[in-house]
Amino acid sequence: MSMLRGFLILVLFFLFGEALRLVFLIPVSGGVLGMILMTLTLMLRGRVSDALASASQALVSVLVLLIMPGVVGVFFMASQFSGQWLAVSAALLLGTFLSVLTTLLLMKQMVRLSARSRTHE
C-alpha cells in the first residue's frame, strides 16, 4: 500500500511535467521536468516520506528492465543505413571515448581548483 502511494506521487509529478511541457512547449521530456520539480519540492519540504523513498528505490533498481524493450529495437532496424556503419561506429566509439575523457579531465581539474580556492579563503 505504502509503496503504491509513493508510485502515485511519482505518476502525478510525471503528468504535471508532461502538462507543463505541452502548455509551454518546453523541448524537455515530462519525466525530466517531473524530476526537477520533485527535487525542488523535496528541498522545500526538507524530507522524503517512506512511501516515496520505497517507490523510487523500486523503480530506479529496475531502470535497465525499463529501457530493454527500446534497446531490442536495434536488432530489428531496417538496413537503410548500410554503407554508413563504419562512420556510425567510429563516431560512437571514438566520440564517446573523447567525451568521457573530456568530462573526467574537466571535472578533476575543476574540483582541484575549487578545493584550492576554498583553502585560500
Added chain:
Amino acid sequence: MNELAGRFMAIPDILSASPIFAIGLTLSAFFAGNWLFSRLGKPLWMPPVVLSAVMLAAVIAVFSLDYVRYQEGALWITVLLGPATVALGIPLYQQIHHIRAMWKPIVVTLPLAATMAAVYAVVIAWAMGATPEVLASLAPKSVTAPIAIGITEQLGGSVPLMMGGLLITGVVAALFVDLLAQWLKIDDERIVGFALGLNGHAIGTARAFEISHTAGAFASLGMGLTGVFTALILPLVFRL
C-alpha cells in the same frame, strides 16, 4: 487428436496478442541476462542490458514473433520510464549536500562536456561521409531516451538508429569511464558518477548505482542536466 494439435499450435499466436506475453518475455530476458552476467564473472564490457537484449532479440527472431506487436505489449513496461525518471529526483535530493559542495565544477563542466559529447560524434561521422539524417540521429547519443526521441524527431533523424547509438554509447561510456578513471587515478565517486550520467544516460546511471548511492545521485544529476541542456541547445546549433 488433430484438433488438439491444431489448438496447441495456435497457442503462441493467441498468447502473444496479449501484453502480458511481452511482459513475461521481457522479464524472463531481464533475469536470464542478470544470471548470465554473474555466471560470466560480471564483465564490464558485456553489461546485463546487452545480454538480456540479445537473448530477447534471439527469441523474437527464432519464433518469428511480430516485433511491432511485441513493442505494443512492452509499452506496459516502457511507460514506467516516465515515473522512473521522476524517481531519480529522490536520490538527487538525498545527496543534495554533496551536490551543493560541487556546484562550481558542475556548472563549468556540464555545458562544455555535454556540447562536446554531441560535437565529437557529429564531426567524426561527418568527416567519414555520413548523411545529414545519420548525423541528426547521432547528435543526441548521450541524452536519456525520452528526451533524445524528441530531439531526433525535431532534427529529422531516424529514431531506431538513434536508439541503437544510445545503447552503444551507454555501454561504451560505462566501460570508458571505468578504464579512464583508473588511468587518470580518479577515485572520487562524485566525479565518476557525474561522468557516467553525462555520457552514458540511463545505462551509465544504472552502472553508477552499482558503484554507490552517491555515484548514482551524481549520475542522475549528470543525466538530467545533459538532457535539459542538449534539448535546448542542439536544435539551435543544428540550424547553423
